[in-house]
Amino acid sequence: MSEYLHPMVAHFPIVLVLAAFASESLALLGRMPAWHTVSLWNLGAATLSTIAAMITGGLAAPDLLSLHPEAERILTEHIVWTSVATFLIGSVFAWRFAQPPQTTRAHRLAALGLLFICCLVTAYAAHQGGMLVFEHGVGVDEHP
Secondary structure (H helix, E strand, C coil): CHHHHHHHHCHHHHHHHHHHHHHHHHHHHCCCCHHHHHHHHHHHHHHHHHHHHHHHHHHHHHHHCCCCHHHHHHHHHHHHHHHHHHHHHHHHHHHHHHCCCCCCHHHHHHHHHHHHHHHHHHHHHHHHHHHHHHCCCCCCCCCC
């Protein structure tokens, strides 16, 4: 059962970190300050969902004992990059949460840049997960 939880949870961090970036972009480019709050809460939800995705991935890992060496390499990269993404997303959220509501434009631009980096790292980690599924059949049931 645990092997089915990860695919259900893993897509939330991807969407939420992209939504945080889009919201922050709208706040800056459209000069709509309320979107900074939307971005912050999307980032908070992304933080929680990355942790959930890592936990469910860890629960599914024992089912992956006999992987092809190339799939093992990709799995290792996936684990490393999801760990990096989780740390970055959580750190940016903590930094943003600690800021006063009225911050400078420079802080907002820095947040946008950091969110962009979070998006890139998350996308790469997701790509590695996709390679495991679509190129190596990890987590795909074989039917007779």
